[in-house]
Amino acid sequence: xxxxxxxxxxxxGRFMLEQQSAGPDLNVLVVDGDADHALIIEQLxxxxxxxxxxxxxxxxxxxxxxxxxxxxxxxxxxTHRRHLRELLA
Numbered sequence: 001x002x003x004x005x006x007x008x009x010x011x012x013g014r015f016m017l018e019q020q021s022a023g024p025d026l027n028v029l030v031v032d033g034d035a036d037h038a039l040i041i042e043q044l045x046x047x048x049x050x051x052x053x054x055x056x057x058x059x060x061x062x063x064x065x066x067x068x069x070x071x072x073x074x075x076x077x078x079t080h081r082r083h084l085r086e087l088l089a
Contacts, residue, residue, distance in 0.1 A: 026053045027072060031064040031087065032079040041077065061086035 028045065030038040038057035045053035056073075058064035061083045068076065078084040 026051050027074050028053055028055045029058060029064060029067060029073045029076045030055060030079070031058045031061060031076065031083050033059055035059070037079060 026045070028041065030041055032038060035057050038055055042053065042055035045055065056067065058067050064076070064078075064083075064087055067073075076087075078087060
């Protein structure tokens with residue numbers, strides 16, 4: 001009989017990780033003129049099992065600035081350099 005190359009504790013840990021519910025929340029703001037891009041990002045982040053992402057969309061830097069002041073975000077994804085310059089101004 002060939003012994004498994006993966007220690008039993010690691011296999012059990014991996015199984016437990018897969019069985020656990022989503023971990024801490026990740027609040028993401030997507031600044032893009034196209035709401036579909038925010039939906040795509042939300043779908044992609046939803047495939048990661050170790051956290052739960054809440055994605056919000058801002059169509060431009062003015063709306064994004066207001067949203068950033070109103071609520072906490074862990075990540076702000078800005079798709080256009082022009083939007084980034086306006087957001088940081």
